[in-house]
Amino acid sequence: MLYAGFMSAALPPFPQPQEPVDKPHLLEVGSAPDEPCLRADAARNRARLLEAAARLIAEHGAAGVTMEAVAAEAGVGKGTVFRRFGDRTGLLTALLDHSAKKLQADFLGGPPPLGPGAPPVERLRAFGIAVLYRSAEQLDLQLAAQPEPTRRYSHPSARALHTHVTMLLRQTLPDADCDLLAQTLMAYLDPALINHLTRQCGMSMERLEKGWLDLVDRVTRTGV
């Protein structure tokens, strides 16, 4: 099983034709009981689609899989795919949802140094390493799931990570513009960059890791 999170939330009363429907519900830790829950057939199809996508991607690579093929493999109409996941990015993102939620759980409530309990800078270091390796594992999928430039940073998952880094930074550098610094740190962990450095420049993961630790040091080094 590569996927998870089969429940999803529907939009407000209005079934306005062709809208996402499958918002990434990260960070919704026990809030509003707002889960209309899919109709039985819809849920079944959703599951089938994720399975089918995972199968095809394992076989042909994320880049070589067409939406129509996924629909066919799932024994479902093309419209159903788009109704459920909005667009290609949405489907791919849903496949990453499991590991995304796990990561989030780890740094929100897991054991130190990733989770609470360790000093902020320590957590920051661990965070980077964790993200680095997670991205490396699923590079192809991460790349294929990357939305167009306009949406890249507004994506809920990206914002969650960014928010966390900002918080850690603020605990260390109360007077700095942590929002911007966090953005910079996150940029270092961008899958596209990791891809470039490892596959096109031939750098080793160890080097990237060292680079992260060094970067964190430099950024958090308080005044001269």
Place this chain on the structure above:
Amino acid sequence: MLYAGFMSAALPPFPQPQEPVDKPHLLEVGSAPDEPCLRADAARNRARLLEAAARLIAEHGAAGVTMEAVAAEAGVGKGTVFRRFGDRTGLLTALLDHSAKKLQADFLGGPPPLGPGAPPVERLRAFGIAVLYRSAEQLDLQLAAQPEPTRRYSHPSARALHTHVTMLLRQTLPDADCDLLAQTLMAYLDPALINHLTRQCGMSMERLEKGWLDLVDRVTRTGV
């Protein structure tokens, strides 16, 4: 006139069907006299296409212009557009070529603090500000011209900037992994990020500017 650089280089002897043809010739400072020069009609059409594209983009925005429309506006076949510029990204990049070359000339041979003559850190500061404002001016075009994640960092223009930053860093931090640090600094100047921060988060350019100066300080701050 928004465009420039009407000359272009053709590929080796073999006219292998459907290949770029219009490589961005940045960094070719007076090297090989390797410029077969386009045939008259080809050059004429290239110019027409750039004009047409600039017109349409000014009118409908970079995102709302189709390749076919550009071809039509230029009174040319669709195939001609792709033969000349390879793909959509290629055409958009060509439109940015003028300002790209100007920027490059400025920091390679212009007056300090951008050009040689000022201390490296000073040049780095000026460089970031310059790139920041250049991107802000042509945000839409820069966004639309951004290639897919896999090619983003390998693009010649990006590499040129990166190389320069690396050099400046190495003059300041001879013992650091300047390649990686440069990548981080460049990431701060990514058009997609600037777009997000200014238009989606509502930050001011002044804040971004301060952020850059601060970042450069932190990164170049030599050991405790």
Place this chain on the structure above:
DNA sequence: TAACGATCCGGACCGAGGTCCGGTTACGTT
């Protein structure tokens, strides 16, 4: 200037993402 070959042109063609809407199905209600 006539003829020839390399280069280029154009628009029909293809594949893939995304949309639409008539028909179908699930589920609460009576």
Place this chain on the structure above:
DNA sequence: AACGTAACCGGACCTCGGTCCGGATCGTTA
């Protein structure tokens, strides 16, 4: 159990980026 409606399904359809190749052009050589 029959019914009504909201939600869902499917696949035809559209658009747009990108490809292909027969035919037209340019520039050169004789």
